[in-house]
Amino acid sequence: MELPTERTPESVVEYIISVMTASETTPYIGEPISQLQHSLQCAAQAADAVPAVDEATQVAALLHDIGQFAPARDIRALVSKSGQQAEIQNLGGQPASQSVGRVGHETLGAQFVLALGFSSKVARLVESHVAAKRYLCAVDTSYMDRLSDASKRSLMYQGGPMSGDERDAFGAEAWCQEMCQLRKWDDEAKVENLVVRDIESWRPALLRQLRENVGDN
Numbered sequence: 001m002e003l004p005t006e007r008t009p010e011s012v013v014e015y016i017i018s019v020m021t022a023s024e025t026t027p028y029i030g031e032p033i034s035q036l037q038h039s040l041q042c043a044a045q046a047a048d049a050v051p052a053v054d055e056a057t058q059v060a061a062l063l064h065d066i067g068q069f070a071p072a073r074d075i076r077a078l079v080s081k082s083g084q085q086a087e088i089q090n091l092g093g094q095p096a097s098q099s100v101g102r103v104g105h106e107t108l109g110a111q112f113v114l115a116l117g118f119s120s121k122v123a124r125l126v127e128s129h130v131a132a133k134r135y136l137c138a139v140d141t142s143y144m145d146r147l148s149d150a151s152k153r154s155l156m157y158q159g160g161p162m163s164g165d166e167r168d169a170f171g172a173e174a175w176c177q178e179m180c181q182l183r184k185w186d187d188e189a190k191v192e193n194l195v196v197r198d199i200e201s202w203r204p205a206l207l208r209q210l211r212e213n214v215g216d217n
């Protein structure tokens, strides 16, 4: 499905569901499941969390890797608009140099969902899911021990555990807890043959998130 020219909550949700559905054929790097299954497993954990987390956090869990598999032409069409990049880099008060150091899938994904009409909370949670791993490794050695070998290897490529000011700034962010929770769901969302709620079941939550954010503007 093409990016809708007239973006309403309904048309955007239709588009997102088509992009997510297509990701059933995209393998999740290094794991025996698809990107769609990975996203759905991550979101299902958010929806079942005790204590409960808000809907923005659940939707962020669903969309956290969208920068990995959304059509490149669509991402380019939305994130190249002037102002988008600067806006996202300031989310949560984090300069880009402290978030990931380069424009990766998490940054593209965050800019993309923001441009589609989701809130700055959804965007920041999408943006921070790689940085959150670096933060968790800095503050919780048992977390680092539990990472898969592939994830430990990519940690070094991603800059290793945070330290000093970077760690303190991340820990002081308003949504630090949600960012860390999302990261842990992400780590667990790799189970082969696990049946969780389907993408269509997320339509009402996606719609509410877009409508609420329009209302806030």
Ligand SMILES: [Fe+2]
Pocket (backbone or CB within 6 Å): 038, 064, 065, 186
């Ligand atoms: Fe992921």
